[in-house]
Amino acid sequence: MSDIEQTTTPVEKRPDVLECDVVRFQNEKEKWLAFVGLLDGRPYEIFTGLQDDEEGMILPKSVNTGKIIKCVLPDGTKRYDFQFVNKRGYKTTMEGLSGKFKKEYWNYAKLISGVLRYGMPIEHVVKLVSSLDMDGGIDTWANGVARALKKYCTTAISE
Secondary structure, eight states, X not given: OOTTSOOSOOOSSOOSEEEEEEEEEEETTEEEEEEEXXXXXXXXXXXXXXXXXXXXXXXXXXXXXXXXXXXXXXXXXXXXXXXXXXXXXXXXXXXXXXXXXXXXXXXXXHHHHHHHHTXXXXXXXXXXXXXXXXXXXXHHHHHHHHHHHHTTOSSOOOO
């Protein structure tokens, strides 16, 4: 298979629950969290938000995995929640991941998630995200997203 061919079959309908890895990174001086939804162990979607108890979200440092749960509200709108098991074994759910993001970061994350869902090899997704030329602090955000996804690469990334 050539390195530009699709490596997975796209899953058109998102499962209601996806396993998730939590990746921490810094965007300039701010601490961020990336929630990488996994389908069959491969990144399927990514959510990012500030690690902040006022505007964003706060997670115990020990939380590295969890689940992203799609919720459809009575009015038909969708919301994505993050659920993890704490050290005492209790489930904790953080509602509304999408409400934790600045709109432009949310839109870029949706675009990146779309690329992931349709099976672009992770190495190419990382190269694509790394090559984005953006202003206003979003460059460092994109670098953080690329670092979060690099851990899923199976081959070295050439420049």
